[in-house]
Amino acid sequence: MTYQEEDLLQLSGLQHFKFCRRQWALIHVEDQWEENYRTVEGDILHQRAHDEDLRESRGDLLAVRGVRVFSRTLGVSGACDVLEYHRGETGIPLPGKEGLWQPFPVEYKRGSPKEDTADALQLCGQAMCLEEMLCCASPRGALYYGQTRRRVTVELTEALRQEVRTMTAEMHRLYDRGYTPKVKPTKGCAACSLKELCLPRLMKRRSVADYLSRAMGDAVGEEEP
Secondary structure, three states, X not given: OOOOHHHOEEOOHHHXXXXXXXXXXXXXXXXXXXXXXXXXXXXXXXXXXXXXXXXXXXXXXXXXXXXXXXXXXOOEEEEEEEXXXXXXXXXXXXXXXXXXXXXXXEEXXXXXXXXXXXXXXXXXXXXXXXXXXXXXXXXXXXXXXXXXOEEEEEEOOHHHHHHHHHHHHHHHXXXXXXXXXXXXXXXXXXXXXXXXXXXXXXXXXXXXHHHHHHHHHHHHHHHOO
């Protein structure tokens, strides 16, 4: 299936969708959003990374910022915080440059490396967009974490690519239906910027913290023999 430009969803939604499908729907289907200190710090980091006037060229490295990308196959569009081109034996020719240059996306994150694949999936989605646009393989990229001030190279495996395909297809199904999944409390709810909007209104007499504590306690109790 090939999506039209007006049907493209936000590439950044992959991370939201992995974290919580309901959070993704509240943001991308219902267009709701609330700032907290995590989202503000993340916005500042991305604003710096997306300064399109900043370019770096030294030796076999060329780096450009805020590069717009899209995929009509996946049905998503977004931007690479930083797109590096590494000169080597494979890649694409660049105007005014000798040899071939391999695209290498770099995604900026405010925190530290996570246990799940949410960040890697967003990076992989960027690479898949680049591959479709440039007709050139992009087998790896990197995640830069503001808290640790280090970057982590990520191999963009077929398993990651298949998860991106599966998730983007599900995102489109939910978006087309205008459907927001029901509440399913997890430990991540406490740090979610949408928790005040997301949690059921019937819990008016309970604080958000109390509701989450009770919900998580019930979940743990159900799992234990």
